[in-house]
Amino acid sequence: MNLKTTNTSNLNFKKKDGESFPGYLYYQPIVKNKQLLGLNCLVLDVSENKQIEYKYKRNQQRLRKVLDLVPHMIFLKDGNGNILLANKACADFYNTTTKQLVYSNIADFHKSKSECEEILKEDREVISNKTELFVKSVVRTDLSQNIHSFEATKVAFTEPKSKKTHSLGILVDVTEKxxxxxxxxxxxxxxxxxxxxxxxxxxxxxxxxxxxxx
Incomplete structure (x- = not known):
């Protein structure tokens, strides 16, 4: 049976016992002699999907809170400098927000061309060799042209599903030290x-x- 679906996924239905549940509504018009006689309907219970989605969002929010509580810069980038993950410390360094920083390119925010080239070189080395890199002292310049000293650790991180490898790094500001x-x-x-x-x-x-x- 070739059914059509409604445009919304937020419909609520009720079972015989009165319990409500979220679902998708699929329907097929019953037409005879160009007259609509009724609808063949199918309701798909997506309660389990909603629970999985809720748990996923809750875990994402929990991870975000944990990352943002860390005072050190944490990031995940691909080999082209695209930022896939960044915490609040990263955003603060570039005087922006995590929403603006994620899915942008490091070159959009880091204005020192030579430092950008150095960052990209390190990330590509980690990704291609799937290894760990520790740099005791690296210099990074913020948007106000203040120079900061960092201890940098970068490791290769491979996504379970896509099998793509990225550079996961943490930078500890040791300027005052x-x-x-x-x-x-x-x-x-x-x-x-x-x-x-x-x-x-x-x-x-x-x-x-x-x-x-x-």
Whole structure:
């Protein structure tokens, strides 16, 4: 029987016991002598499909909340720089939203051409070799031309259904850590020079117990 379907998938029907359920309505007109005598109807219960859809959406929302709570940049990209997944930390870095960032290209937001080429090279290396890449210090420039230092980890991620491999990465901003490390090294160097060049003892007035003598 060649049935037609209504345009909507949100129809609710009732069983004999009064319980309602979502379903699709399929129908076929009964025509005789060009007169409509009635309809042959078939209702398909899609309760189970709706439950699966609901669970899928709920899991997606849960995953999104978890990703956005992570303060580090998390992303999933293909070998052409197309962004398939990004969390709030990524969006904040590019002064945009996750909705605008996902399904765009990294070149649309990252304005440093040389850094874009470096990012793409790393992603393609991870994807082609299906391996892991750890970079202790990478430099990335934001839209305000502020330079940030990151520790980057990228791994190959293969989708179960399509079998396509992408680059899954996490970038930890270590800009402040690097700044503190530089200040400590500079302070050590100053003390070293003072000790080497000084003829008298050097006293640390911030701590009465610290005295450096040559």
């Amino acid at each position: 690097k700044r503190v490390e530089r200040e400590i090294e500079e302070t050590k160097e100053k003390y070293r020079l003072l000790v080497e060049r000084g003829t008298d003892g050097i006293h640390d007035y911030s701590n009465p117990n610290h005295c450096f003598c040559q």
